[in-house]
Amino acid sequence: MALSKAVIPYTIQDEQVTAQHFLICCTEDCENSCQFYCNPCYKPMCEECRDKHQKTPETKYHEVVPYRDRRQKLPVEKCKDHPSKDIDIICENCQVPLCSKCAIRNHRGHKLDDLETVYSDRFTIFVNKICDIHQYLLPISQNMQKDIKEDTKEIKEIMDKIRTSIKIEAEYLKQLTDMVMTDNLEQVKKIEQSLIKELQRQDKNYENYNSYLEDLIKDIHGYLSFDKVTDNPIIFSLSEHLKTKPIPETKKPVYPVFTAGQNSKDDVANLFGRITAPNTK
Numbered sequence: 001m002a003l004s005k006a007v008i009p010y011t012i013q014d015e016q017v018t019a020q021h022f023l024i025c026c027t028e029d030c031e032n033s034c035q036f037y038c039n040p041c042y043k044p045m046c047e048e049c050r051d052k053h054q055k056t057p058e059t060k061y062h063e064v065v066p067y068r069d070r071r072q073k074l075p076v077e078k079c080k081d082h083p084s085k086d087i088d089i090i091c092e093n094c095q096v097p098l099c100s101k102c103a104i105r106n107h108r109g110h111k112l113d114d115l116e117t118v119y120s121d122r123f124t125i126f127v128n129k130i131c132d133i134h135q136y137l138l139p140i141s142q143n144m145q146k147d148i149k150e151d152t153k154e155i156k157e158i159m160d161k162i163r164t165s166i167k168i169e170a171e172y173l174k175q176l177t178d179m180v181m182t183d184n185l186e187q188v189k190k191i192e193q194s195l196i197k198e199l200q201r202q203d204k205n206y207e208n209y210n211s212y213l214e215d216l217i218k219d220i221h222g223y224l225s226f227d228k229v230t231d232n233p234i235i236f237s238l239s240e241h242l243k244t245k246p247i248p249e250t251k252k253p254v255y256p257v258f259t260a261g262q263n264s265k266d267d268v269a270n271l272f273g274r275i276t277a278p279n280t281k
């Protein structure tokens with residue numbers, strides 16, 4: 001029966017289907033796609049059925065419009081004071097919905113309007129609002145959210161690169177420290193060698209002098225056991241035989257000192273490089 005297809009609840013999908021002209025004509029046994037809508041009958045119809053509808057005497061003056069401009073069906077509600085009457089009028093002065101009997105009895109001279117027309121107009125505004133959200137606001141918001149996800153990913157990659165750079169810089173500073181340490185140890189070695197060499201030279205001097213003294217003692221012992229008077233060294237040339245070479249002078253080495261650099265953590269930080277970030281607040 002045609003009636004079973006007559007009332008089609010409104011959905012956004014419905015609107016999209018309309019755009020593609022896939023909605024089927026409501027006339028019984030007609031399978032054409034519908035492009036029109038009879039407002040008083042609340043029926044979608046094809047071009048052929050519309051022409052027929054407008055030629056039939058009893059439906060001749062029905063308002064048939066393109067499907068997208070159709071009027072929305074007002075929800076049916078009976079008047080409490082006149083239960084046989086639908087509430088289908090609005091009094092613009094009092095801003096209340098009315099049935100025809102209430103309108104005649106209580107709102108004479110007021111500006112009355114067809115409630116279904118008002119309802120349908122407002123309905124369209126809300127539908128357009130949904131379309132606006134779907135076509136404009138939601139895609140933009142979703143894209144922005146996508147951008148934020150991509151930014152988050154990029155920030156993580158950038159921070160990983162910075163972490164790597166920090167480790168490389170630290171490794172480089174450690175290598176420089178090792179090089180400076182090696183240079184210093186080399187310098188210590190050279191100083192040590194030079195000081196030892198000087199001490200060895202002095203040691204040799206004293207060794208020579210000690211032998212000289214031992215020889216001198218032997219000579220003097222020889223003098224003391226001399227058993228003649230002639231040419232006796234004790235008697236003759238005494239001053240010559242008592243002559244002794246002076247003790248070689250000692251040169252006390254100057255001990256090297258290591259003065260540690262007064263470096264703080266901040267000094268190292270200054271050598272290191274800096275992370276700069278824009279102030280996000």
Ligand SMILES: [Zn+2]
Pocket residue numbers: 038039040041042053059062063
């Ligand atoms: Zn009709």
Ligand SMILES: [Zn+2]
Pocket residue numbers: 025026027030031032045046047048049050
């Ligand atoms: Zn048809």
Ligand SMILES: [Zn+2]
Pocket residue numbers: 079080081082085098099100101102103
């Ligand atoms: Zn009433």
Ligand SMILES: [Zn+2]
Pocket residue numbers: 091092093094095106107110
């Ligand atoms: Zn009124």
